[in-house]
Amino acid sequence: MVMNKIWLIIKREYLTRVRNKTFLLSTFLLPIVMMLFIFGSAFFAMSSKEKLKKIAVINDPGMFKSNLKGDSLRLAFDFISGIDSSNFFDKGYDAVLNLNNDSVTRKFTIHSKKQLGIDAQDMIENKLDRAFENNQLQQKGIRKETLDSISKKSNGAFSIENRLTFEQGKSKEVNAQLNYGIGFGSGILIYITMFIFGAMVMRGVMEEKTNRIAEVMVSSVKPFQLMMGKILGIAAVGLTQFFLWIVLIMMLSTIVSVFIPHELVQQAGEMNKNMPVGGNNAMVMKFMDVKQTVSAVNWLQIISCFIFFFLGGYLFYASLFAAIGSVINEDPQEAQSLMLPITMPIIFAFIIMSSNLNTPDSKIMVWASMIPFTSPIVMMARIPSGVPWPQLLLSMVLLIGGFLFTTWLAAKIYRTGILMYGKKASWKEMFKWAFRKS
């Protein structure tokens, strides 16, 4: 009987949302928009990268002349005379580098019409360092041909593969880039969905309260059933959406990899590696590279952990959002100020995650992945790089304990709040409702 009623409520909450147009729209449009974004930015990155920068160099003594070399793709250096910062553009150069002005402090200037960008500047500095080094070596008597042949051999001669060692002496290959991407991606996904679905719960409760249906409902079901039904129904909506997203992304990437030139796909992957912010995209890109996907990552663990931490984190916060929704009246302004203490820890977790992602085993990450307020986001970011079982287990147990506690607490506030009309409840009152004996 009791379960039957919760089941009815879950069904209603689920069906009304899934049938909603916005749900359908966001479910089907998001993967498409994401794909467009990735390939769009890859396309732009590719077209802008291809352009060769021609740089005129003024260097009278000629210390750099024989040693400063460009590469065929991005930089070309020309040592010519009769050029200065006023006429380089007319002569077809993108910039003019003056290596004469101060060779004591080793600070040079480069004039250009458009800003060069940090990448290009770094590259030029590297080339100068290289040229200087070669110049010094030549002065010590090493022949130029020897240097050239050495540099030819040593360019890109080595690569590093990081293997993690476990207790039994087993080791496994890790792909730091990929782990970073997956970790960041799932962390950010949990972060966003916690907000979206938490707010959905809150709005649902507010709707029931302002429509005055709450009183009709609680004369048929217990307030706790009403709250849990709504929370679980919306959780089901979230899982449905994830499932559809994964299916759609897989379908789309298959289509994309057939129709889009291979180099563009590679380019998109390449770009994401260089750009930490694109970690989210990197994860998606890895879906495309089937070989890598299957071999390097424990997808089963990641997906099951993701579902667990999504649900755990959602349940932890959803009941709090429900409690907030129950004490608000028509004024959405009130929601803003009451929501702040709940959104703060979520944002805080996101900040910890994104700023410490490079060191997934640092103290702050370990602690933050234990405490239920931050663990769903932070732990999810750590999982791809491997988390010891005891830690993972402890974090899960704490999260379950945490959401049982917040649900218990929120239910007591909700029960009173949902039937209170008129003024907004203060924190003090809510505290009293939460901790009084029933």
Added chain:
Amino acid sequence: MNILELQNLKKYFATQKAIDDISFTIKQGSIFGLLGPNGAGKTTLLRMITGIFYPDSGNIVFNGKHFDPVNDIVNIGYMPEERGLYKKMKIGEQALYLAQLKGLSKSDALQKIKAWFIKFEMETWWNKKVEDLSKGMSQKLQFVTTVLHEPKLIILDEPFSGLDPVNANLIKDEIFNLARNGSTVIFSTHRMEQVEEICDHIVLVNKGKKILDGSVSEIKNQFKENIYRLGAPTSPHNLMTYIFEVIKHQPDELLLKLLHDSTPNDVLKFFISQDVPIKSFNEVLPTLNEIFIQLVEGTPDARQFQTIK
């Protein structure tokens, strides 16, 4: 048999004694009026009867047994003063949902909804949404969802507010119908003329206490002031007498208040002896409205906040 007995109910909130020791009983099949000014504690009382609130102390006996909200709730239909329905939900689905929450099976619920929709001429509403309905229409829908599961006890808080006379009569007839079929109706309002018309038994609460309990005629008799109306085309010149005093003098009507222990017959004798042609003579009982105002007046309009220890 009593469907409901309240025994010394108390419910204190932080700043108010919302219900302060109230007891009364309601007979099965009766239409019971719960009256009181705004903020008297009616809604709190109704919420305790529907199991939404628990009383701080006292007992509720429902259908001969101690009231157990979880199981007895299916035998109660509650239409709160603050009406509420899901705005975005289709009307048919909404009625079905609320009926299922009251424990009806799907097929059972569908059958009953159809019957009610036909009775209230709502068949075409099924796929409409609540937001498409006018206030009166959604009131009808709300009434249907309240009584659909054939509860033993139906609680209606201001059921006629916002209804036009035609629809109000429709609902009123249904209320009589339900009572005839054995349901008990608790009817909470402050529209006294409706109470006089509908209720068998009333209780008046004010400031959390019961101040009146009885049938409508009992109460009227309890508050009568021995006032009579005499219709006569002419009136005698001399109305000075120890039998009565004249409260109101109109061209063909006199309003008299009996004095001392005189009886209506004494009054008639007085006028007959004066040769006044009497056309009508009847007792004027106070209306419930007057009784209500008399009892509630003098207490502060709004409840004052107080500290409860």
